[in-house]
Amino acid sequence: MCEQKAEVNNHLFIHCKAASKLWNMFLCILGVSWVMPKTTMELLNSWTQIGNRGKSEDWWKTIPACIWWTLWKERNARCFEGQNDSFRR
Template sequence: MPRHTSDFLACWNREGNTSGHKEKWKIVPACIWWTIWKERNQRCFENKSIPFQSLKLNRLITLYFLCNHVLPKEMEDITHFLDSLGGV
């Protein structure tokens, strides 16, 4: 288990180099951190929170958008996208 963020990213990039979607694979950690950062800010500054399942869905929608530059129309779009990455 990586002890530091830089160690985690090094492991992540090494694993991502074996997939056929190297550039999309590199977006995943940033997407996770962005989603958590937004949720943290809502909790701290707006006194709002969302359920964990919604947080996970927001992360998947953000990843889909960053990779495809469009919002998914259906949940099935996200499922097919994740299957195409083969490892996320």
């Protein structure tokens, strides 16, 4: 998607330019300062602990899924529909 590295899970969903922009936007809006983990599994394992969020907050648990769904849709639009949307701007 970013045309810089191999499209593997951890890069596509956490570390590519588009993913980093999206994650940083959400974290900034939520007022959370956090260093991104290396893998998606590490991210999921530590997500409920950041920002003093409890496991009872269901909306908090949906954020990674929403971000990843958005990235997956963008990736597919670029690969299969020839679209190049707003992530690169």
